[in-house]
Amino acid sequence: MNSEQAVKALAALAQPTRLAIYRLLVEAGQAGMSAGQIAERLSAAPATLSFHFRTLSHAELIASRQEGRFIFYSANFAVMNGMLGYLTENCCGGNIEACRTPGDLI
Amino acid sequence: MNSEQAVKALAALAQPTRLAIYRLLVEAGQAGMSAGQIAERLSAAPATLSFHFRTLSHAELIASRQEGRFIFYSANFAVMNGMLGYLTENCCGGNIEACRTPGDLI
DNA sequence: CTGTCTATTTAATAATTGTTGAAATAACAA
DNA sequence: TTGTTATTTCAACAATTATTAAATAGACAG
Numbered sequence: 001m002n003s004e005q006a007v008k009a010l011a012a013l014a015q016p017t018r019l020a021i022y023r024l025l026v027e028a029g030q031a032g033m034s035a036g037q038i039a040e041r042l043s044a045a046p047a048t049l050s051f052h053f054r055t056l057s058h059a060e061l062i063a064s065r066q067e068g069r070f071i072f073y074s075a076n077f078a079v080m081n082g083m084l085g086y087l088t089e090n091c092c093g094g095n096i097e098a099c100r101t102p103g104d105l106i
Numbered sequence: 107m108n109s110e111q112a113v114k115a116l117a118a119l120a121q122p123t124r125l126a127i128y129r130l131l132v133e134a135g136q137a138g139m140s141a142g143q144i145a146e147r148l149s150a151a152p153a154t155l156s157f158h159f160r161t162l163s164h165a166e167l168i169a170s171r172q173e174g175r176f177i178f179y180s181a182n183f184a185v186m187n188g189m190l191g192y193l194t195e196n197c198c199g200g201n202i203e204a205c206r207t208p209g210d211l212i
Numbered sequence: 213c214t215g216t217c218t219a220t221t222t223a224a225t226a227a228t229t230g231t232t233g234a235a236a237t238a239a240c241a242a
Numbered sequence: 243t244t245g246t247t248a249t250t251t252c253a254a255c256a257a258t259t260a261t262t263a264a265a266t267a268g269a270c271a272g
Contacts, residue, residue: 003122003125003126004122006125007119007120007121007122007125010116010117010119010120010125011116011117011120011121013116013120013193014113014116014117014119014120015113015117016109016110016113019109019112019113019116020109022193023192023193023195023196026193026194026195026196026197026198027195027196027197027198027199028198028199029197029198029199029201029204029205030198030204077205080193080194084190086129087119087128087129087132087186088132088186089129089132089133090129090132090133091132091133091135092132092133092134092135092136093133093134093135095135098135098136099135099183
């Protein structure tokens with residue numbers, strides 16, 4: 001993960017509708033959810049969601065697969081893990097203890 | 107952590123300069139760094155950084171303390187942890203195994 | 213008080229982003 | 243083919259965001 005990828009992933013999640021989509025997909029696991037199911041759960045217009053799916057896909061935070069007329073989206077955990085690693089890299093200059101006392105980062 | 111706070115934190119990090127600031131402060135640990143030191147490391151204009159400090163502070167991702175003429179900023183790990191928890195809540199519907207196989211989320 | 217250093221605020225501009233209706237595409241059934 | 247369903251793309255507009263120069267504020271030394 002580099003800065004550009006991390007910014008893209010963070011920006012993709014930094015929007016209420018997209019964050020809700022992502023959390024729904026994290027909960028759904030491997031099976032994922034169809035665009036229509038997500039639209040129903042979030043009460044959002046299809047065009048609006050399509051726009052957000054594209055942003056999340058472009059950041060590789062979600063993947064899609066077609067099944068008949070439906071498109072299923074699912075969370076890509078690897079990219080989330082990469083982002084978390086990038087955010088906490090060299091935490092407290094490598095001094096684990098200094099890192100644990102204030103909060104409980106990782 | 108709620109959706110609004112999470113979006114604020116994610117948006118704060120979703121910008122190259124702010125992400126660089128945050129990572130610098132994660133590395134610096136409790137001691138933090140002065141605004142001037144950060145400006146030097148990132149070769150950014152003071153006014154630009156001030157704008158970004160405000161965004162990060164508002165999201166409570168960083169804290170500040172004054173020491174003489176200097177203002178020291180440091181990372182607030184608690185909010186980062188809250189955000190990570192929010193992102194992975196109810197992962198795979200609670201089925202830990204389904205969650206671990208694809209990547210290694212948490 | 214005056215001057216210097218550190219950092220923030222203001223104001224203006226340029227660029228990016230989110231939403232939605234309408235049209236288009238694609239899969240399937242009759 | 244024709245019709246129906248599921249989803250995306252297009253176009254236009256409103257709203258938000260980032261950057262910078264210039265002005266301001268606050269701390270300290272002489």
